Amino acid sequence: MEFFLDTANLDEIRQATEMGLVDGVTTNPTLLSREGGDWRSRMQEICDMVKGPVSLEVVGETASQMISEAEDLTSFGDNVVIKVPLTTEGLVATRILYRKGVKTNVTLVFSALQALLAAKAGATYVSPFVGRLDGIANDGMELIREIRTIFDNYDFSTKVLVASIRHPMHVLDSALIGADVATIPYSVISQLASHPLTDKGLAAFKADWDNFTKLN
Ligand code: G3P
Numbered sequence: 595m596e597f598f599l600d601t602a603n604l605d606e607i608r609q610a611t612e613m614g615l616v617d618g619v620t621t622n623p624t625l626l627s628r629e630g631g632d633w634r635s636r637m638q639e640i641c642d643m644v645k646g647p648v649s650l651e652v653v654g655e656t657a658s659q660m661i662s663e664a665e666d667l668t669s670f671g672d673n674v675v676i677k678v679p680l681t682t683e684g685l686v687a688t689r690i691l692y693r694k695g696v697k698t699n700v701t702l703v704f705s706a707l708q709a710l711l712a713a714k715a716g717a718t719y720v721s722p723f724v725g726r727l728d729g730i731a732n733d734g735m736e737l738i739r740e741i742r743t744i745f746d747n748y749d750f751s752t753k754v755l756v757a758s759i760r761h762p763m764h765v766l767d768s769a770l771i772g773a774d775v776a777t778i779p780y781s782v783i784s785q786l787a788s789h790p791l792t793d794k795g796l797a798a799f800k801a802d803w804d805n806f807t808k809l810n
Pocket of ligand 1: 600620621622723725726757758759777
């Protein structure tokens with residue numbers, strides 16, 4: 595399973611890249627607005643820093659607005675993936691971009707049927723939001739299971755990109771189900787690395803070594 599970082603923060607991208615954990619990055623208008631500053635330079639810096647795909651999202655409501663934004667956003671780099679909302683206009687835009695050879699990430703997906711529509715339109719990725727579904731007492735991971743089954747049934751090449759990840763269990767379940775990508779906030783990446791028994795074991799090794807070397 596590929597790991598994308600769900601962020602527009604350059605330090606987070608740098609740190610996760612040093613750990614070899616960044617296969618790509620996903621941004622959205624909220625993440626970019628949180629960082630402040632000039633969004634164009636920020637997008638450019640992210641696209642330059644990251645070797646893998648970088649999702650940049652359109653905000654227009656009509657397909658033609660989305661297409662003209664996509665033309666601008668693709669100028670940031672060859673690794674740009676255009677993030678398009680799962681609306682009827684978004685599906686039209688996805689189809690047009692597919693025909694032009696532009697990669698898309700269809701976002702704000704909350705049902706398996708929406709994911710099926712995105713795949714049929716030619717999406718490169720679909721982004722089901724598991725955390726937001728869990729947040730309204732639905733089962734986010736069950737949606738991932740359904741989408742995986744449908745895509746496998748019909749050999750869709752569209753990749754399942756698990757989004758709105760809140761905790762390590764979302765990452766573990768994504769990998770067990772066979773999602774193609776998990777886009778993970780940096781805070782969850784940090785949680786994945788830590789384990790109390792690792793800390794305890796490390797402290798014991800250090801104490802034993804210090805005692806031993808004092809004696810020699
Ligand atoms: O980038 C899309 C998605 O991961 C957003 O997650 O935390 O806003 O539900 P969240």
